[in-house]
Amino acid sequence: MSFLKIDTIVAISTPLNSGAIGIIRLSGPETLSISQKLLSKNQIPLESKFLQANTRKAIYCEFGLETKIDKILFIYFPSPHSYTGEEMGEFSFHGNIILLKTALQLFFKVGARPAERGEFTKRAYLNGKIDLTSAEAIAQIIHARSQFELELAQKNAFGEIHKLTSMLRSELLNLKAECEAEIDFSTEDLTFESMNERINRIKKVSSICKNTLDGSNRANSLIEKAKVVIFGPPNAGKSSLMNLILGRERAIVSEIPGTTRDYLAEDIHLEGLPIRLVDTAGVRTTSDKIEQLGIEKSKKEFETANVKIVVLDAGNSKESKEFLVSISENLKNSIIVINKIDEKSPDWNSYEIYKFIEDKNGKYFEISCKTQKGIPEFVDYLNSNINSRENSENLILLEDRNKYLFQRILDSLDTTLHLIDNKSPAEIYVKEIDDALISIGQINGKIDTEEILGRVFSKFCIGK
Ligand SMILES: Nc1nc2c(ncn2[C@@H]2O[C@H](COP(=O)(O)OP(=O)(O)O)[C@@H](O)[C@H]2O)c(=O)[nH]1
Numbered sequence: 001m002s003f004l005k006i007d008t009i010v011a012i013s014t015p016l017n018s019g020a021i022g023i024i025r026l027s028g029p030e031t032l033s034i035s036q037k038l039l040s041k042n043q044i045p046l047e048s049k050f051l052q053a054n055t056r057k058a059i060y061c062e063f064g065l066e067t068k069i070d071k072i073l074f075i076y077f078p079s080p081h082s083y084t085g086e087e088m089g090e091f092s093f094h095g096n097i098i099l100l101k102t103a104l105q106l107f108f109k110v111g112a113r114p115a116e117r118g119e120f121t122k123r124a125y126l127n128g129k130i131d132l133t134s135a136e137a138i139a140q141i142i143h144a145r146s147q148f149e150l151e152l153a154q155k156n157a158f159g160e161i162h163k164l165t166s167m168l169r170s171e172l173l174n175l176k177a178e179c180e181a182e183i184d185f186s187t188e189d190l191t192f193e194s195m196n197e198r199i200n201r202i203k204k205v206s207s208i209c210k211n212t213l214d215g216s217n218r219a220n221s222l223i224e225k226a227k228v229v230i231f232g233p234p235n236a237g238k239s240s241l242m243n244l245i246l247g248r249e250r251a252i253v254s255e256i257p258g259t260t261r262d263y264l265a266e267d268i269h270l271e272g273l274p275i276r277l278v279d280t281a282g283v284r285t286t287s288d289k290i291e292q293l294g295i296e297k298s299k300k301e302f303e304t305a306n307v308k309i310v311v312l313d314a315g316n317s318k319e320s321k322e323f324l325v326s327i328s329e330n331l332k333n334s335i336i337v338i339n340k341i342d343e344k345s346p347d348w349n350s351y352e353i354y355k356f357i358e359d360k361n362g363k364y365f366e367i368s369c370k371t372q373k374g375i376p377e378f379v380d381y382l383n384s385n386i387n388s389r390e391n392s393e394n395l396i397l398l399e400d401r402n403k404y405l406f407q408r409i410l411d412s413l414d415t416t417l418h419l420i421d422n423k424s425p426a427e428i429y430v431k432e433i434d435d436a437l438i439s440i441g442q443i444n445g446k447i448d449t450e451e452i453l454g455r456v457f458s459k460f461c462i463g464k
């Protein structure tokens with residue numbers, strides 16, 4: 001039995017702006033008595049018998065102390081059948097922030113205290129409703145900035161990391177049991193075969209940890225905005241292509257070369273992934289100082305791009321070939337777009353442009369921004385190039401805390417292998433296996449410290 005007094009906490013759980021409804025959550029042992037002080041129907045206070053008879057049902061009632069401030073829906077969740085596992089109340093007000101803040105003051109007046117960041121979820125964890133990785137997944141869902149990131153967060157919420165660590169844990173426990181049996185009972189050395197088996201088992205766990213860390217690094221690099229840069233000579237149709245991808249007239253398109261003198265960037269989503277699309281100034285020799293600066297900046301953008309698109313003018317064979325030669329080192333990682341195919345120059349073939357691109361392992365598309373020819377194929381390719389690049393099945397979203405712990409497990413296992421290699425006895429390396437098990441426990445929150453909890457739950461918003 002615990003003698004610690006648990007506070008009853010309250011917070012606004014919906015975003016702090018106006019909406020159809022705004023929800024206030026209340027959790028803790030005083031939930032029923034606090035709710036009763038604030039709720040009434042036709043000015044008659046609601047009785048606790050009534051509330052207890054109507055658990056988890058929406059009750060339409062009035063809210064306020066002497067003065068009623070709103071008509072609301074109230075739901076009472078008795079312990080342990082609530083988000084936190086405690087007694088809880090959910091109050092759906094009209095979604096006005098001044099109203100919600102006034103209501104919050106009334107809760108404080110009758111004995112609730114403001115919840116800290118993530119305190120509801122922390123209580124859910126402490127009451128065994130969710131493990132730590134699921135709690136983290138809730139924060140990841142709330143903060144996901146793209147469809148892709150959301151999907152990874154959802155996998156975690158459905159237990160991806162939990163499954164992984166449970167599997168690793170059982171492998172390591174087997175290994176530990178085996179070592180301990182050897183320490184306790186064996187007078188003879190292990191056979192070569194069983195030692196080999198042990199080493200393989202450790203290597204297997206190691207490689208799972210390594211793959212997990214790799215998958216998380218790749219996921220992060222996909223979540224970070226990919227920079228897609230459109231580059232090329234002036235007047236080739238770079239800005240036209242930018243506008244086509246964006247689906248609106250963002251960049252100025254004109255027949256005057258040098259119209260785009262600086263680079264233009266727009267943040268968009270392609271196939272659920274966030275990208276930064278950049279249109280640049282056409283590269284040419286010019287005496288215009290400002291245009292020169294713009295060209296320099298554009299070149300830098302191109303150099304640092306994750307996806308490089310080079311636009312050429314099919315009506316201008318000589319310039320196109322010269323441009324390709326000038327970027328030949330970048331050709332194999334660029335998508336070459338030959339635009340204005342509706343005005344293809346008669347001498348195009350004599351410049352052997354396709355051969356030049358193929359020799360350098362480049363990929364090209366013939367399009368026309370004017371007639372839209374070839375655009376769907378190009379956009380499909382661009383999408384698949386951005387999504388690349390990879391099967392999201394092997395990707396995983398890990399908090400820094402968990403990355404650190406997976407690395408710790410890996411380090412312990414490396415040390416174990418090293419010790420075995422040096423013929424150390426099981427007494428020595430079983431301690432490393434113990435360390436690895438502790439790290440796994442910290443990932444799941446089976447072994448908790450206040451410090452870990454503080455770090456995990458501070459990422460939440462108030463009211464979660
Ligand atoms: N015929 C033809 N003209 C185009 C095509 N794409 C763009 N243009 C024209 O080429 C000129 C330059 O286009 P713009 O997008 O400003 O080129 P940028 O300088 O590379 O950004 C404009 O007059 C466009 O209307 C195309 O596919 N066919």
Ligand SMILES: [Mg+2]
Nearest residue numbers: 238239259260
């Ligand atoms: Mg332009």
